[in-house]
Every structure is written in structure tokens, then in C-alpha cells.
Amino acid sequence: MQVDQAIFTSVCSGRVQGYQLAARSDGIDDRLAQSLIRWGPSHAGLCSGDRFAESVNFHPLDEGRFVLSRTMYGGPEYSDRGGLQLVTVIALLEESHVVDYDSDPVALMRQSRMEGRFRLPAELTTRLPSLSLPGVSPSVFWEPATRSGDEHFAEDVANRLSHGEKLAITHCHNPLPLLQRIIAKTPRDHRLNVSFCTGLKPTAHRPFRLHFLPGDSPDLRRSATALGLTCLAATG
């Protein structure tokens, strides 16, 4: 399936310097671009400073469309002030694209990454072609290995989300298996209502319903609480 894509990162271009929508495909007009910019994570937006840290993100945009993205560290931030730039590779999806994957965005991300999508771009051009995402593969629907405590925890989280709570799961260093278990426990027609990010700092700019935080930093916990997120420690 062909979808529109964009890259949000820090560049020194003619019109704007710093974090911006540095590249996009033809189907993303200025109005859509502005919506994407609002969700784009900027400098030091990842919870972890590890060079290989990443975040898988999913959220609704508008008019029945959704964003599936991956945020990771790129090269040095262009202004030579130290620190690494954040690069977010964005795919703009229709509802049907996610429904084909049993309404499981993580499964779509896993399959896409196995086929080389959502990678750090070697070079950046302002115009991108549309992104080819894989069709459904039976191998996608694997059962993640989880401990028995995780099953109960995932069910608890899914229940809380279905009751409208916003949550931050702390002490979670490998969130994807747990996230996929939570999605599996969520009724299919509610799954697209669960926006999530697996490694971004909580902020009012990105009202995700489900955050995953590595460790239990007091600052992150304070930010999460200030935004109305209930902090739950991952089991194990």
C-alpha cells in the first residue's frame, strides 16, 4: 500500500532553521503539514539519552487519518551546540491501512521495519516519494513472549484505557511486547482510540493516551502527573 510520508527533524534550510517538516511527499499539503508539526518531537524529546534509543508513536490526525512514526537520534544538531538531532520518520495512514493489521499499529510497524521502512535517511531531500508499506503477512501476528504477570498487567491497562484514563507506564525498558499485549487485550473497535508513544517525554503538545517511560525519573514522573497521566509501574 502506498501512503504519504514526511520527516520531521532539525535542519538549516532557507526559510526556517531548526526543527521543522524537513521533507514530505506530494499528498501532504500545508494544512496537514501544520498538524504534523504540532506533534513533532524536538530537541531532547526522547526520554533516554542512549544513542540507539527510539520511540514508536501512533496518534490520530484528522479526517479519519492516523500517524505512525518512529523517532530516533540522527547526527549532530546542525547548530554545533552539542547534542544529537532527533529524526522522526512519519507515515500518514488511512483507517483501513491499520484495520488490515487487525488494528494493531505495532504489528504494522514491525512488519514495515523488517522490510526496511522507517529507517534513518542517509540523506535528506525536501520532496519524498510516497511510502510503500507491506501488505498483511501472517507472520506478523506472533505472540510476544511475556511473563504471566504481564498478562494481568496488560489487561488492567487495557481496562483503564477503555475507561478514558491516560497512563504512563514506568520502569519499562522494552515496551513493544507489553504494548502489543495491551493492544491484544483492547477490543478491536477501540484500538485506534489508543494513541501511544514508547519513548517520548510527556508534553502538552502531544496528548498521547499511553506513554512508556524507562526507569522512574522524578522529572518525567512530575511531567506526566502535571499532564493528568496516571503513573503505573510495569511488572517484573
Add this chain to the structure above:
Amino acid sequence: MVAANPKTQPSSGSLQCVICDRVNSEFDNFCGRCMAPAELTRSVLRRAAPAKFLAVLGESAAGKTVYLGMLLDILSKGCHGLRGFPNGAFSVAVQQQTMTALQDRLFPEKTASEADHWRWVHCEVSAESKANQFLDIVTPDFAGEAIALEVEQPGTYPTIRSVVRKSSPLLVLIDSQRARDAGREEDYFGLKLASYIAAVHSQQNKKRGKKLQIPIVILFTKSDVCPEARENPTKFAAANLPGLANYCERHFANHAFFSAGIVGSTATVLSDHGFRMQIPLHIEPQGVIEPLNWIMKQL
């Protein structure tokens, strides 16, 4: 000039944001619209007299954090008859971040674009010789790209519009080295920003066709590596930013050009990741307080 009046707060249980006037719950930590911290509103309301806001604007990497931090540090010690007192613990963060970085021979890291991650400052500045001459520096340490995006597409960052609307005077920072070396890009940005400021304030100004009276300082930063800007900022503006200079002349009755430098000289090193980094070699502030002195005289 739009002043925050402590006497017009709504009933108890709520708190009206001094930046965007939205009424929030007194238990909210941030304003729901502009994301200014509630602590800032309480800090401004504690003032006996209405606060006069000063905002600091500029493009990404213009030097806003370094200038603001150094200005607050100099004011905390008193200089040229001016003294500044931070209001609230949150007001010390920018000063601390800047001075700690410079002491370690580093520049402060880039400011994040998310408005609720901006560090806010409320500093009461007063002139030692005149008791009734005061100014509140109330501004977040903006991310430059947020300003650029708001100027390109008004409404992207409501916080910026609210701060600009409330502020009189305004301080606009421009990288003098980029202005001199990088073609007309700085001029175009300065022109867009000046137009944006004029548009926001014109909506409040009933005298159509008249020049705006708000004091505006165009400050050329990094003049330690741009002697042309240091020697004559007004001439430098006319030569390198003709669009901005002409626009200010046409639309702002009360504007001035200044230049400032903080670090004297820099060096390029490789970071732990093998990436290039600029570092300051020493702290040598020049021209930091003069713009504020000029502003105080316009009030």
C-alpha cells in the same frame, strides 16, 4: 502597552492567566491555552503595580538563551544604575543554565520547541535613581523555530502571539555574523518578524496609519566576531538588513539598533561522538545592558 492588572482576577477557585487571559482552575499547573506556568501568573499578580512585559524574540541559534541568561546575571548584581530581582524560583533557571554552561566552556543546549518545556522568566528591573521607573522582564526562553513557524503561519504557537501582544517593549535578536555573511535570509526573517509584531499591535492600536509607539530594540548578537555590527549597529542594519531597517523606520516611531557579544571568541572541537561543536573560550560580555538602559528611558 497592555499591562497585567492584579485587580481583575475572577472569583476564587480560578486563576486568570496573565499572558493570554484564559481562566484556568487554580489547581492547574499550566495555562490550558498558552501553557504559561501558573506560578508565573501568581508571581506577576503579587506585584503591587501592573506589570510591564518585555519579550525577547529571535530566530533559532540567534543567542536568546545566552543573552537572556547573561542579562539576568548582570542585573542580579546591578549595573549602570539598573538592578533586577528574579520573582520565583522558576525565574532563575535560564540564568543558571546559561552561566553553568559558560563556566564549563559550553554553550547551552538548543531550546526545545514544545511550549510547555520553555523556561519562563519574571525579573523585576528597576532604576536605582528613579523609584517609579521599572520594567518586568516576563518572557519564556522561546525556541527560535517556534517563533519562525508562528511568523510563517500565525496561530501555530498561540503562546507567542499572547506574549507579543502583552509586551511593550520588545527585544529582537539577530545573529550579526549570519546577517553579514549569509545573504538576505536574516533580513527576510527580521522583516517578517517586524511585520508580525506590527500586525499584532496594530489590532490594539486604534490610530490607523500612525506609527506604532511601542519601543523596539533590534539587537545584533555575537558582535564579538562581527566588528562591523559592534562599531555602528545602525549603519550595519542599513547595509545588511535594508528591508528591516526601512520597515522599522516606516512603522515604529520608537526603535533603536544595538549590538552585544558575550564570549569574546570561540573554538571548534569534536564531541565524544566525534561531532563538531562550538565552544566559548571565555566570558566577555559587551553591550548586554545598554539596550535595557535605552528601553527604560522610553518608559
